[in-house]
Structures are given as structure tokens and as C-alpha cells.
Amino acid sequence: MASFALSVNGKKVTVEAEPDMPLLWVLRDLIQLHGTKYGCGVGVCGACVVHLDDDPVRSCMVGVQAVGNRKITTIEGLSTDGSHPVQKAWIAENVPQCGYCQPGQIMEAAALLKKTPRPSRDEIREAMAEHYCRCGTYPRILKAIERAAGVKK
Amino acid sequence: MRNVPADTQSDRTSGRGEEVRLNEDGVVDWLDLQEEDFAFGAKGGATLSRRDVLRITALAGTGLVLGLCLPVRVHGENGLAWTAPFEPNAWVRVDPDNWVTITAGRPDMGQGVRTSLAMIVADELDADWSRVRIVQAPADMARFGNQGTGGSMSVRSSFGPLRRAGATARAMLVSAAASQWGVAPGSLRVERGVVYDDAGKRKATFGQLAVAASKVAVPEADAVPLKTPDRFTIIGKATPSVDLNAMVTGAAVFGADAAPKEARHAVLARPPKFRGSLKSFDDSAAKKVPGVRQVVASGNGVAVVADHTWAALAGRDALEIVWDDGPHANLNSEAISKQLRAAIPELPPVQAAKVVEAVYEVPYLAHATMEPMNCTVHVQGDRARVWVPTQNPGNVQNTVANVLGIPAANVEVNITLLGGGFGRRISADYAAEAARIAKDVEGPIQLQWSRDDDMRHDNFRPASIHVFRGGVDTSGKPIAWHQRFALASGRDQAMSERGPASQARNRYGIEGTTEAALVGLPIATGPWRSVNETQIVFANECFFDELCVAGGKDPVAMRLEMLGMDRLKAVVRLAAEKSGWGTPMKKGQGRGIACFAGYGSFIAQVCEVEVTDGEVKVLRVVAAIDCGLAINPLGVEQQVEGASIDGLSTALKAAITIENGQIRQTSFSDYGWFEMADTPVIEVHRIVGGEEPGGMGEVGFPAMSPAVANAIFAATGKRLRKLPIRRVPE
Missing domain, CATH: 3.30.365.10 (Aldehyde oxidase/xanthine dehydrogenase, molybdopterin binding domain)
Structure with a gap:
């Protein structure tokens, strides 16, 4: 066990954990931030994506020690009220069905648009690869990302 | 809301000759339910009589709360049946703070039922939609019956009782206003949660009337007319999910978060x-x-x-x-295929100008x-x-x-x-x-x-093999259709009691025989979106395509000629028209169609594919749906989109396979499912109309995979009969 000082959604949090404990479980089970979802545990489904600084990472694959002094942003920290442009676009396109994978999808999309404000469709598809949605909301996710990017349809 | 349903303490008979109960709040409840009131036939919820029973269930003075009984599924002599529970299992509540709260037990798994159920009540109530919320009722089998969701029944079974509840609450609010103002209830009008007396230039919100309304006697159902569909203001309007904000902010509480x-x-x-x-x-x-x-x-x-x-x-x-x-440590998929095939008897001979034989196979699915x-x-x-x-x-x-x-x-x-x-x-x-x-x-x-x-210990969609012998006459018309199929059967077949053979009869009136065998295997099986239709419709709709090809007939024209159901024909016609059926496509491209009727709804899907070096790319899906009265057209669209992607995924990618007595797949990567990059444009066209809602959770799935396989045939001339079709062989 070791002590890790983390910055989560702008707040300082100290956790006691094994160094290789995945950030996903630190967030969910140690500090009760449940917006980040467990889907596969092996980095293939995308449900657990959070930001380390501006980079989207699969938090099930990042040991807490590897976070270092990078700032962690989870879905709860993207905005306090759903007002981030990506969240607003998600609402406008009525994307979710069951909703479980959406925090990961939204975090990936938000990271993409921060780096590439006007992505092409291929860039969107590439960024959203290995982000499974069993309800099949992909057409609406695509529309929502283009809406958030201000791309004319 | 957990305190709303009150325990029954004593029974006695009322002067009305109905069974009456006093609940712990001392409020009179009456029960007068008969099973035949809940017979769900083609007319769905419309067959519910006035006895779908409403009663005041809360303490007087705190606002209006009506309890109602949504039909529940029970196991009876003839398998699962719908019946009335013994106590209210849903509540409509109007509070002095001007919120309307609907408490219902139907769980939401993404089918949007929380939104559509609330819409039904709110419309008859003439409530302000922005002041309506829905709360999940607790489960209590003994008191409320099983509030399960499945079989695309949540909306269909609840439609009548929820409308009645909304209309009754509205009548009580109006009655309270009429007494206060000394006017006839008929002179008042209601709009967006406000009761207006236009002549007296007065108005009151539902919240202001809630306490007085709770003291009004629950009116006889005959005295509470329901709206005609042309007067709906919320039903039929595209309405975003009530859980949308929670879902995009991470606040939504799933099982793992609770x-x-x-x-x-x-x-x-x-x-x-x-x-x-x-x-x-x-x-x-x-x-x-x-x-x-x-x-x-x-x-x-x-x-x-x-x-x-x-x-x-x-x-x-x-x-x-x-x-x-x-004892099954060496079991594998090949052995299971052989076992299924061995369970299929010889088919009868066919006298026809052309005889067509085919064997279709689908895998287990997680x-x-x-x-x-x-x-x-x-x-x-x-x-x-x-x-x-x-x-x-x-x-x-x-x-x-x-x-x-x-x-x-x-x-x-x-x-x-x-x-x-x-x-x-x-x-x-x-x-x-x-x-x-x-x-x-x-x-x-x-x-x-x-x-x-999760991947390895599921109750899987059963693997199956379907064998056909059919034929066409000299004019090219299908005249014979024999089919035998074998379904793997594990431990949980509760949902299949209707019997797969009766589900499998062709819908084209073609003479022939149908028999099914359930093959016991040690792999757990269970209901999977659209249950046995998932396999049967794939095989049947592909085989019909084969008969059309053998007879030199167009698959759309033949469907329109032979289908017995007008509503099914109408969606075939609409999908064909919207997809540009019959217009030329590039080399390597093809168009396929399939259709399905079930759960009170009708659908046809046209799929366009392009095959390059054996790789299949889906270019477009055009779906035409008739679900009768669409409570929430937005939800209908989403269900068709999602179920179509399920159908595409299972046609082209997903399979559970067995090796050495266990499931081989461990995650999405080796199971195979569509991602965004695989997903084509999906157009959903809807036939508007109808007075009763059809089910939407499952209807979009069954016809999708045969439409894909038929399109691949149209593109390549190769008839692929085993799913998934990961590549078209050279």
C-alpha cells in the first residue's frame, strides 16, 4: 500500500492503494465517483474513459501510480450541470438508450474535439473505435459529435 | 415514494357490492378485477374494461394519489399469461408543489419505457410535461405481481390502465375546481397542468387543486371519457428520454453504482x-x-x-x-452442429417444377x-x-x-x-x-x-440449424415449403413455451409442414431480444428469397403478392419505395429485403451492401415500421436503429463458439460486434396512425440479418447460409 495524491475534477484527493490498482477502481470503489463505468477491464470497450490532462485514457488500464501529477477529469468533472458542448449535443441528439457506455463515449468525444475541433468523419470514427454500445447508438453519437464540432450536416 | 403503497389490514364488503379494503391510512380501496379484463389480444390494452381499477391510496390532505393496477405476467396452466395484480402496482400523484409523479415498476433497460409510460399518463391528465417525473416502484411479487419487462409488453400492457389513471386524475382535479368556483365541471378546460374557467376568468394549477381533488370521490370509469387520438398533445410527439441529463452527466444510477x-x-x-x-x-x-x-x-x-x-x-x-x-469437458461447436443436424428428420418429397433445398445455421449468442x-x-x-x-x-x-x-x-x-x-x-x-x-x-x-x-456464463441465444425443402411451379410461384429445425436447449426455456414450431410457419401461405426439435445440451440458454424469432426469421426470410430467385421473381413483388397481412405488405412497399428498390447499383453492390410481424408491430428492412475482395461493407439500411400508435416516435426510431445494428452485428460479426467444454470468447474484441466505423446510415420510415401501440423492443431485430444475407446474394450471387458471414468466400 502506498499513498497517492491525486487531482480529480479539480479537487485534491489522497488515496491509499496498491500502486498497480487501476484508476477505474480507485475512482469507483475508493472515492465513490460512479460515473466512470466498468465494461471489460481489459481496455477494449471504452466505458471507463477519463482524461489525464487532455488525453483520453482507459482507466481500467492505468495503474494509480502511473497517473503521476496529471490532472484527472471524469464525466462528473466535464461540467457540473451537463453544459459542456459535447453533453449538450448528446442531449440535442437524444443519444443514450440504456446510457451505461455514454460517459466513456462522451469523454472520448470531448478529448477529440479539444485536440481536433473540426474532425472529419474518418477522424471521428478513428477516435471512437473500440467504444462499444450494445444499444446501437452509434448513428446518434456521430451526429452529436458533428453537432458539437459545429459541422454542418 | 416507497411509503406510498399501503399494507392492507382488513377486508370488508362495501355497499356497492364490491370487495373493499381499508389500507393503513384508513382510506377505502376497492378491488374488482377479473382476469378476462386483461386478455391481451390483437387489440392490446383496449380490451381492458373500466375495471382496471383506480383508487385513492394516500392520506387525505397531502395531495392526490391514485393507485392503479398494471397487468402482470403470471405462470398459469397455459404458460405465461397476463393478469391483474391484487394491489395497485403503479401510482399517479399530484402534489401541492405542482409536480406530477408517476410511480411504476417496469424497469428501463434502454427501451425508454420510463419516458413513454409517463407520456401516456401526462397526456390524458393534460399535465405540464416539464412538471412530470417518473419514479421506479419497488418490487413486491406478493403484492404487486411480477413487474417484469420483456416480450415488448411494457407499453402495450400498460397503455389502457395508464390512460384511465390520467383521465381520472384530471376529472378529479376539474371536479375540485368546479366545486370551489361553483360552476359545472363541463365548463372548465385544462391545459398544461392548469384548470381554466374562461367565463369566470379564473384559473388554478394542479398543485393548487391537489389537496381538494384528493377528497373527491373517484368517478366511475364510464364518467371519464378517454381522448380520441386526434386530441393527444404529448403521445405521438418526439420526446427526449426523462433520464437524458442524468445519463450524460454520470449521475444515472445503474446496478453497479447503487x-x-x-x-x-x-x-x-x-x-x-x-x-x-x-x-x-x-x-x-x-x-x-x-x-x-x-x-x-x-x-x-x-x-x-x-x-x-x-x-x-x-x-x-x-x-x-x-x-x-x-462430463462435457471436450464439447465443441462442431460436435454441437452435428448433434443439431442429427435431430432433424428427413423432409417430405416435393413435386415442383424446381425444387430448392437449403440448410441454414446460426451460432449461440451472448x-x-x-x-x-x-x-x-x-x-x-x-x-x-x-x-x-x-x-x-x-x-x-x-x-x-x-x-x-x-x-x-x-x-x-x-x-x-x-x-x-x-x-x-x-x-x-x-x-x-x-x-x-x-x-x-x-x-x-x-x-x-x-x-x-459475463461472456462465458450467460444464458445464450440458442444455436440452431434449419433445413428446408421447397419448390416453385412452372410460373415461378413458390408452391411448397417444408422446414425442420433444431434449437439448442439449455436450462431456461421459460420464454419459449409458445412453441417454436408455430412461430416458424411461413407467412406466405405456401403449403408445407413445419417441425421443430429442441436438443438438450449442457449450455444454458435463455431469451435474447426477440427470442426464437432471431433464428427462425433469418432462415425463413432467406429461404423465401431463394424461392423467389429459383422462380425468377422479384422478392418485393412476390412478398406483396403472397403476404397475408396488409400491414406487413404496407411496410414492405414503403421500405422498397424509400430504398429505391429496383434501381441499378454498382458492380459488387446489392440490395436485400426481409420483413417481420410480431409483438403487435410490422417491419421491413432493406439493406444495401458492397462486397470487395470478400469484405462486406453495409452501405445503408432503410427500415419501414408500423407500430400502430407510436407513443414516442423518437423512442421508436431509436429502437429500430439499435435493433438494426444488433441484426447487422449478428449477421456479419458476432458468434459464441465452444471449445473444450467452455465458451471461447472472453470480451467484445473476440465476440465481434459493430462499432461506429461499421455502422451504415439507418433510415427509419414510419407508417403513422393506429389507435393501439405495438411493441418496439424486439421487432427491429429479426428481419435485419436475412436482409443482409439477401443483399450479399444480390451483390455476389453467393448464398451464404451460416452466420456470421465474416467474409464472402471467393
Whole structure:
């Protein structure tokens, strides 16, 4: 066990954990931030994506020690009220069905648009690869990302 | 809202000759339910009589609360049937703070039922939609019946009673206003939660009238007319999900998020092979994993209980377990195919100008819900509390009670949002496991399935083989259709009692015979979105395409000529028209069609594909749907989009295979499912009209995969009869 000082959604949090404990479980089970979802545990489904600084990472694959002094942003920290442009676009396109994978999808999309404000469709598809949605909301996710990017349809 | 349903304390008879009960608040309830009132036929909820029963169930003076009885499924002599529960299982409440709250037990697994149920009440009530909320009712089998969701029945079964409840509450609010103002109720009008007296230039909000309305006698149903569909203001309008904001901010609470903070986290090691069992285990290394608190033999496995999920998982990895691999340790997919094929008898001979024979095969499928199975149980003496994402609350309650040996009434079941269902969460196997572990642990425990657990210990969509012999006459018209098919059968066939053979008869009136065999195998099976239609419609709609080709006929023209159902023909016509059926496509491209009627709805899907060097790319899906009265057209569109992507995924990618007595797949990557990059444009066209809603959860799935296979044939001339079609062979 070791002590890790983390910055989560702008707040300082100290956790006691094994160094290789995945950030996903630190967030969910140690500090009760449940917006980040467990889907596969092996980095293939995308449900657990959070930001380390501006980079989207699969938090099930990042040991807490590897976070270092990078700032962690989870879905709860993207905005306090759903007002981030990506969240607003998600609402406008009525994307979710069951909703479980959406925090990961939204975090990936938000990271993409921060780096590439006007992505092409291929860039969107590439960024959203290995982000499974069993309800099949992909057409609406695509529309929502283009809406958030201000791309004319 | 958990305090709203009141326990019945005593029975007596009222002067009205109806059974009357006093609840704990001293408010008179009456019950007058007859099973035939809940006969669901072609007319769905419309057959409900006025006796769908409304009563005031809250303390007078706190606002208006009407209890109503939504029909529930029960096991009877003839399998599952719909009947009335014994007590209200849903409530419409109007509070002085001007909120309308609807409490209902139908769980939401992404089908949007929370939104559509609320819309139905709000419309008849003429409520302000922005002041309407929906709350999940607790599960209580004995009192409310099983409030399960499945079979695309949530909206269909609730439509009549919810409308009646909304209209009745509205009448009581109007009556209260009329008394206050000394005018006739008929002179008042209601709009967006406000009662207006235009002549007297007065108005009052529902909130202002709620307390007075709660003192008004519940009117006879005959005195409360329902709206004609042209007067609907909310039903039929595209309405975003009530859970949208929570879902995009991470605030939505799924099963895995609902455990009390102090809960311990558990995972279970299960026998890896079918019907294997636990021989012995060494937990000394597991117990050294930091955070692991307890290791217990549990049922047929070993549970590791820890401070957090990661420790539980690491503890499980550190277990040394000796399994008895059981009698099926060498079972594989090839052997299962042979066994299914062997169960199919010789088909009758066919006299026809051209005889067509074909063998179709589909694999097992996992549900692979995004949220893996999980359940939290807290055993407290002879009582238990449960937090669970389930499609089947009553089943969870009974199952947990059985495992713990306590009365079902002592099990409190809290239903969360479901991270996908697709039929998987009808079974309560994961709740039984959680209860078994919780028995041996102090305090609440949350059992979490890993993705690997979820993929390998599912109740799978059965694999099947379908053999056809048919023929066309000299004019090219199909005249013979014999089919025999074999479905794998595991332990859970509750949903298939209707009998797969009757489902499989062709819809084209072609003479012939149909027989089905269920082949017992040690692999658990269960309902999967659209149940047996998933396999049957694939095979049947492809075989009809084969007959059309053999007779030199156009598949759309033949369907329009031979289909017996007008509404089905209409969607075939619409899908063909919107897709530009018959217009030329480039070399290597093709168009296929298939159709399906079921769950009270009708659909046709046209698929366009392009095949390049054996790679199949889906270019476009054009769907035409007739679901009767669409409560929420936006929800209808989403269900068709999602079910179409399911159909495409299972046509082209997904399969569960068996090797050495176990499931080979462990995650999405090796299971195979559509991603965004695979997904084509999906157009949804709807036939508007109808007075009764059809089911939407499942209807979009069955015709999709045959439309894909038919399109691949059109593009390449290759008839591929085994799913998934990952490549078109050269």
C-alpha cells in the first residue's frame, strides 16, 4: 500500500492503494465517483474513459501510480450541470438508450474535439473505435459529435 | 415514494357490492378485477374494461394519489399469461408543489419505457410535461405481481390502465375546481397542468387543486371519457428520454453504482466447463492479497470478498482451485452442429417444377450487456435488502428468498437503471449467487461479474440449424415449403413455451409442414431480444428469397403478392419505395429485403451492401415500421436503429463458439460486434396512425440479418447460409 495524491475534477484527493490498482477502481470503489463505468477491464470497450490532462485514457488500464501529477477529469468533472458542448449535443441528439457506455463515449468525444475541433468523419470514427454500445447508438453519437464540432450536416 | 403503497389490514364488503379494503391510512380501496379484463389480444390494452381499477391510496390532505393496477405476467396452466395484480402496482400523484409523479415498476433497460409510460399518463391528465417525473416502484411479487419487462409488453400492457389513471386524475382535479368556483365541471378546460374557467376568468394549477381533488370521490370509469387520438398533445410527439441529463452527466444510477458505501465487493470463481463442479481449493495466496477479507466456498464456486473490486479480482486470480471438469469437458461447436443436424428428420418429397433445398445455421449468442451482471445483497437476520438491475423484479425477490430461506415479503428489491437487458436480466441467476455469498458475510456485499464471467456464463441465444425443402411451379410461384429445425436447449426455456414450431410457419401461405426439435445440451440458454424469432426469421426470410430467385421473381413483388397481412405488405412497399428498390447499383453492390410481424408491430428492412475482395461493407439500411400508435416516435426510431445494428452485428460479426467444454470468447474484441466505423446510415420510415401501440423492443431485430444475407446474394450471387458471414468466400 502506498499513498497517492491525486487531482480529480479539480479537487485534491489522497488515496491509499496498491500502486498497480487501476484508476477505474480507485475512482469507483475508493472515492465513490460512479460515473466512470466498468465494461471489460481489459481496455477494449471504452466505458471507463477519463482524461489525464487532455488525453483520453482507459482507466481500467492505468495503474494509480502511473497517473503521476496529471490532472484527472471524469464525466462528473466535464461540467457540473451537463453544459459542456459535447453533453449538450448528446442531449440535442437524444443519444443514450440504456446510457451505461455514454460517459466513456462522451469523454472520448470531448478529448477529440479539444485536440481536433473540426474532425472529419474518418477522424471521428478513428477516435471512437473500440467504444462499444450494445444499444446501437452509434448513428446518434456521430451526429452529436458533428453537432458539437459545429459541422454542418 | 416507497411509503406510498399501503399494507392492507382488513377486508370488508362495501355497499356497492364490491370487495373493499381499508389500507393503513384508513382510506377505502376497492378491488374488482377479473382476469378476462386483461386478455391481451390483437387489440392490446383496449380490451381492458373500466375495471382496471383506480383508487385513492394516500392520506387525505397531502395531495392526490391514485393507485392503479398494471397487468402482470403470471405462470398459469397455459404458460405465461397476463393478469391483474391484487394491489395497485403503479401510482399517479399530484402534489401541492405542482409536480406530477408517476410511480411504476417496469424497469428501463434502454427501451425508454420510463419516458413513454409517463407520456401516456401526462397526456390524458393534460399535465405540464416539464412538471412530470417518473419514479421506479419497488418490487413486491406478493403484492404487486411480477413487474417484469420483456416480450415488448411494457407499453402495450400498460397503455389502457395508464390512460384511465390520467383521465381520472384530471376529472378529479376539474371536479375540485368546479366545486370551489361553483360552476359545472363541463365548463372548465385544462391545459398544461392548469384548470381554466374562461367565463369566470379564473384559473388554478394542479398543485393548487391537489389537496381538494384528493377528497373527491373517484368517478366511475364510464364518467371519464378517454381522448380520441386526434386530441393527444404529448403521445405521438418526439420526446427526449426523462433520464437524458442524468445519463450524460454520470449521475444515472445503474446496478453497479447503487450499493451502499460500506458494501464489500465480491467476485465468484465458477467452474470453467459446462456442468463442472468444485473439487477443492487453496486460498492461502488469495488471502494475502491486500484488501481481501474473506474467501468462501459458495454454491458451485469460490467467492472472494474484499474492500474493493480490484482486490476481489486479484484475490480470485490468486486462488488455486481444482475443478471437476464434468462430463462435457471436450464439447465443441462442431460436435454441437452435428448433434443439431442429427435431430432433424428427413423432409417430405416435393413435386415442383424446381425444387430448392437449403440448410441454414446460426451460432449461440451472448447478450453482452454493457453493464456486466451484478447484484448487491444485505442480509439482516430474516430480512434482506437487494439492489439490482433486473428485468424481472419478482423473480429476484423469490430467488433471493429461496436462497436465504426467508419469506419473499421480507426481501426488499430496489430496481436500478439497467445497463442493457436484451432478455439477459430476466434470469435471476446472478441475484441467487449474490444472496448465497451475502449469507456468509456481515454487512452488504456487491457481487460483480467480470466481462469474462459475463461472456462465458450467460444464458445464450440458442444455436440452431434449419433445413428446408421447397419448390416453385412452372410460373415461378413458390408452391411448397417444408422446414425442420433444431434449437439448442439449455436450462431456461421459460420464454419459449409458445412453441417454436408455430412461430416458424411461413407467412406466405405456401403449403408445407413445419417441425421443430429442441436438443438438450449442457449450455444454458435463455431469451435474447426477440427470442426464437432471431433464428427462425433469418432462415425463413432467406429461404423465401431463394424461392423467389429459383422462380425468377422479384422478392418485393412476390412478398406483396403472397403476404397475408396488409400491414406487413404496407411496410414492405414503403421500405422498397424509400430504398429505391429496383434501381441499378454498382458492380459488387446489392440490395436485400426481409420483413417481420410480431409483438403487435410490422417491419421491413432493406439493406444495401458492397462486397470487395470478400469484405462486406453495409452501405445503408432503410427500415419501414408500423407500430400502430407510436407513443414516442423518437423512442421508436431509436429502437429500430439499435435493433438494426444488433441484426447487422449478428449477421456479419458476432458468434459464441465452444471449445473444450467452455465458451471461447472472453470480451467484445473476440465476440465481434459493430462499432461506429461499421455502422451504415439507418433510415427509419414510419407508417403513422393506429389507435393501439405495438411493441418496439424486439421487432427491429429479426428481419435485419436475412436482409443482409439477401443483399450479399444480390451483390455476389453467393448464398451464404451460416452466420456470421465474416467474409464472402471467393
